[in-house]
Amino acid sequence: MTDPSAPLPGADIDRRLRGPVRVVGAGLLGASIGLALREKGVDVVLDDVSPAALALAVDYGAGRPPAAGDAPELVVVAVPPDVVAAVVERELADHPDAVVTDVASVKSGPLETLRASGADIGRYIGSHPMAGRERSGPTAARADLFVGRPWVVAGHDAITYHRAAVVEDLALDVGATVVPMDPASHDLAVAYVSHAPQLVSTLMAARLRDAPDGSLDLAGGGVRDVTRIAASDPGLWVQIIAANAGHIRPVLADLRDDLDRVLDALDAPHRAGAPRALAETMAAGNRGVERLPGKHGTTKRFAQVVVLVDDTPGQIAALLTFIGEIGINLEDMRLEHSPGAPIGIVEVSVVPEQEQRLVEELEGRGWRIAAAWA
Amino acid sequence: MTDPSAPLPGADIDRRLRGPVRVVGAGLLGASIGLALREKGVDVVLDDVSPAALALAVDYGAGRPPAAGDAPELVVVAVPPDVVAAVVERELADHPDAVVTDVASVKSGPLETLRASGADIGRYIGSHPMAGRERSGPTAARADLFVGRPWVVAGHDAITYHRAAVVEDLALDVGATVVPMDPASHDLAVAYVSHAPQLVSTLMAARLRDAPDGSLDLAGGGVRDVTRIAASDPGLWVQIIAANAGHIRPVLADLRDDLDRVLDALDAPHRAGAPRALAETMAAGNRGVERLPGKHGTTKRFAQVVVLVDDTPGQIAALLTFIGEIGINLEDMRLEHSPGAPIGIVEVSVVPEQEQRLVEELEGRGWRIAAAWA
Numbered sequence: 153m154t155d156p157s158a159p160l161p162g163a164d165i166d167r168r169l170r171g172p173v174r175v176v177g178a179g180l181l182g183a184s185i186g187l188a189l190r191e192k193g194v195d196v197v198l199d200d201v202s203p204a205a206l207a208l209a210v211d212y213g214a215g216r217p218p219a220a221g222d223a224p225e226l227v228v229v230a231v232p233p234d235v236v237a238a239v240v241e242r243e244l245a246d247h248p249d250a251v252v253t254d255v256a257s258v259k260s261g262p263l264e265t266l267r268a269s270g271a272d273i274g275r276y277i278g279s280h281p282m283a284g285r286e287r288s289g290p291t292a293a294r295a296d297l298f299v300g301r302p303w304v305v306a307g308h309d310a311i312t313y314h315r316a317a318v319v320e321d322l323a324l325d326v327g328a329t330v331v332p333m334d335p336a337s338h339d340l341a342v343a344y345v346s347h348a349p350q351l352v353s354t355l356m357a358a359r360l361r362d363a364p365d366g367s368l369d370l371a372g373g374g375v376r377d378v379t380r381i382a383a384s385d386p387g388l389w390v391q392i393i394a395a396n397a398g399h400i401r402p403v404l405a406d407l408r409d410d411l412d413r414v415l416d417a418l419d420a421p422h423r424a425g426a427p428r429a430l431a432e433t434m435a436a437g438n439r440g441v442e443r444l445p446g447k448h449g450t451t452k453r454f455a456q457v458v459v460l461v462d463d464t465p466g467q468i469a470a471l472l473t474f475i476g477e478i479g480i481n482l483e484d485m486r487l488e489h490s491p492g493a494p495i496g497i498v499e500v501s502v503v504p505e506q507e508q509r510l511v512e513e514l515e516g517r518g519w520r521i522a523a524a525w526a
Numbered sequence: 527m528t529d530p531s532a533p534l535p536g537a538d539i540d541r542r543l544r545g546p547v548r549v550v551g552a553g554l555l556g557a558s559i560g561l562a563l564r565e566k567g568v569d570v571v572l573d574d575v576s577p578a579a580l581a582l583a584v585d586y587g588a589g590r591p592p593a594a595g596d597a598p599e600l601v602v603v604a605v606p607p608d609v610v611a612a613v614v615e616r617e618l619a620d621h622p623d624a625v626v627t628d629v630a631s632v633k634s635g636p637l638e639t640l641r642a643s644g645a646d647i648g649r650y651i652g653s654h655p656m657a658g659r660e661r662s663g664p665t666a667a668r669a670d671l672f673v674g675r676p677w678v679v680a681g682h683d684a685i686t687y688h689r690a691a692v693v694e695d696l697a698l699d700v701g702a703t704v705v706p707m708d709p710a711s712h713d714l715a716v717a718y719v720s721h722a723p724q725l726v727s728t729l730m731a732a733r734l735r736d737a738p739d740g741s742l743d744l745a746g747g748g749v750r751d752v753t754r755i756a757a758s759d760p761g762l763w764v765q766i767i768a769a770n771a772g773h774i775r776p777v778l779a780d781l782r783d784d785l786d787r788v789l790d791a792l793d794a795p796h797r798a799g800a801p802r803a804l805a806e807t808m809a810a811g812n813r814g815v816e817r818l819p820g821k822h823g824t825t826k827r828f829a830q831v832v833v834l835v836d837d838t839p840g841q842i843a844a845l846l847t848f849i850g851e852i853g854i855n856l857e858d859m860r861l862e863h864s865p866g867a868p869i870g871i872v873e874v875s876v877v878p879e880q881e882q883r884l885v886e887e888l889e890g891r892g893w894r895i896a897a898a899w900a
Contacts, residue, residue: 282746296896299834300869302744331743341741349730349749354811355784356726359777360718361814367715369705370676371818372656375723377751382815386808393804394795401792403733408789410729411782418775421768430767434760437728440735441756444745460673466850472843482842485861495674522657522670
């Protein structure tokens with residue numbers, strides 16, 4: 153049994169935080185932050201209202217229980233959205249020398265509540281790591297949860313640049329990419345890229361309850377993509393949506409107006425004006441999706457090549473190995489399964505300039521190509 | 527220069543159709559059907575209102591031009607939705623011994639139009655291959671376009687089982703899986719699994735036009751999935767949607783009613799009843815997406831393991847090779863790119879019973895795991 157407060161073997165590796173870091177809330181995010189910081193040799197103090205959750209996270213190596221005299225440089229509040237402001241306020245009072253951050257999905261509400269309550273927001277700055285919404289609990293925690301993910305640091309005028317830096321240090325120490333953004337901009341952004349898409353996906357998936365038996369056997373990649381995130385946890389999402397309702401509602405209200413125009417057109421699709429309304433809706437969708445940045449933040453369009461393989465991991469591996477060997481860079485890939493056939497359908501994306509050579513090289517080696525387009 | 531009507535070297539391979547097969551419309555679907563049947567040694571007669579499109583498809587080896595005395599056993603009408611019924615009617619009259627099918631996305635309308643016009647629908651049966659909507663034109667045609675894809679054969683009471691069999695033969699000869707379904711059931715099914723999701727994806731993507739610059743940098747896999755098919759071709763989709771408006775409209779009208787309840791809840795998210803309305807909406811989405819069949823038609827849920835790799839095709843190939851070597855079957859996989867970091871994020875799906883062993887084996891070999899959940 154090792155002393156959980158002792159520096160780990162990795163303690164001499166490059167890190168920004170000095171520690172100790174106090175993490176309040178030993179769920180997925182809190183425990184993952186603890187694991188990541190422990191790997192860097194930071195002294196992590198864990199706390200949780202549930203002694204069982206705390207003991208479990210300590211067992212997993214995410215940190216140590218609190219002790220008298222702990223003097224954290226940073227407190228990370230990783231608790232459910234509805235109690236964030238209250239816990240942050242308590243931590244600011246309990247640790248008058250520490251900077252306090254939280255990792256909740258909505259950023260304006262807690263800051264406003266704290267400002268109104270007279271809390272010392274000169275030591276508070278919210279943040280939001282874009283990772284880990286798939287499940288919950290310390291047993292799912294991973295030190296690598298945040299690697300390569302954006303971590304929004306939601307700055308405001310009441311905290312100095314110098315004090316805020318410790319939160320950027322946290323993000324960098326756990327492998328994330330810092331994205332500075334003020335709280336309102338963050339909340340509007342996640343309304344567009346996370347909360348409204350979640351509700352739209354959910355609303356479409358809910359309609360599938362009424363689909364006749366057998367009709368879902370025709371489901372292809374499209375409806376699967378649209379409804380994938382509808383499998384998300386209701387309990388967590390109700391809190392997130394409620395906390396950001398002010399930003400989500402206008403986006404969905406505009407969508408409802410657009411939907412009403414579509415319903416009008418569907419009511420008499422050959423009436424003058426209806427084809428144009430549908431065409432303009434489709435074109436607007438084209439323009440919207442084109443705004444999403446691609447790999448590494450580019451908005452470059454890619455060519456697609458659809459390759460048929462035997463439905464075994466070895467075959468897909470062989471395909472990717474071959475693509476690597478001929479020096480073509482894979483920008484993206486998707487896997488489809490064909491119902492009732494032992495065929496795997498692999499869609500690979502490459503830069504358009506490489507599409508023709510990829511097709512020729514694959515065919516030259518006997519791969520079967522079902523489609524290719526730039 | 528070989529005679530394009532001569533049997534190909536593959537002419538002795540197993541096939542069901544005798545031929546000739548006349549394909550009207552030398553676009554993506556028509557030319558792909560031609561290529562697939564030519565590979566089986568079937569005599570394919572191509573026709574198109576555009577002499578240039580016809581010549582191009584013939585050049586690609588999809589068939590030969592029409593000649594006097596052609597007596598097709600089967601005519602495949604592969605033309606835009608708005609002219610399907612007229613072309614089918616003409617082909618029925620021109621080829622009184624042939625069965626005629628079409629491959630359009632909507633099946634009730636053409637049959638009703640033909641029935642009303644007094645056409646010989648004892649020789650017509652519509653069909654719908656679920657493939658190839660990504661792009662258009664004969665230059666994109668591929669013999670393998672239909673391999674492993676469902677091909678709906680939309681039966682009705684006016685055609686005998688015996689006569690309809692030739693359309694099943696067509697589907698099987700090009701490698702597809704036959705799905706028998708009456709026209710109204712088909713049209714209702716595609717409203718749920720294709721047309722409504724297309725419009726929902728489009729409506730969400732259209733909203734992204736109004737997102738502030740920079741906010742889309744936070745886009746993760748969720749919004750990308752939801753809006754992926756919003757990149758579809760407006761011209762084609764306006765015709766498909768108009769042709770199936772009667773089935774799509776009720777689905778979207780129900781969705782609009784659900785959306786109105788969400789908007790009400792967002793208006794005062796902490797008012798009594800609002801949290802429950804949001805929770806019920808989320809739960810309804812959970813139940814809907816659970817109805818979608820998984821790989822090979824099962825509805826089994828899979829465990830997810832998220833692995834971090836260097837962002838190279840060789841690394842992904844090595845991961846899949848390793849998974850194959852330890853005897854774990856890959857049920858699905860997705861690739862994510864992390865903005866601004868040279869990290870690839872690979873989410874692999876396996877049966878839940880294999881999750882723990884996969885994680886242990888991967889960690890034992892030094893792979894980095896960012897998340898795992900069953």
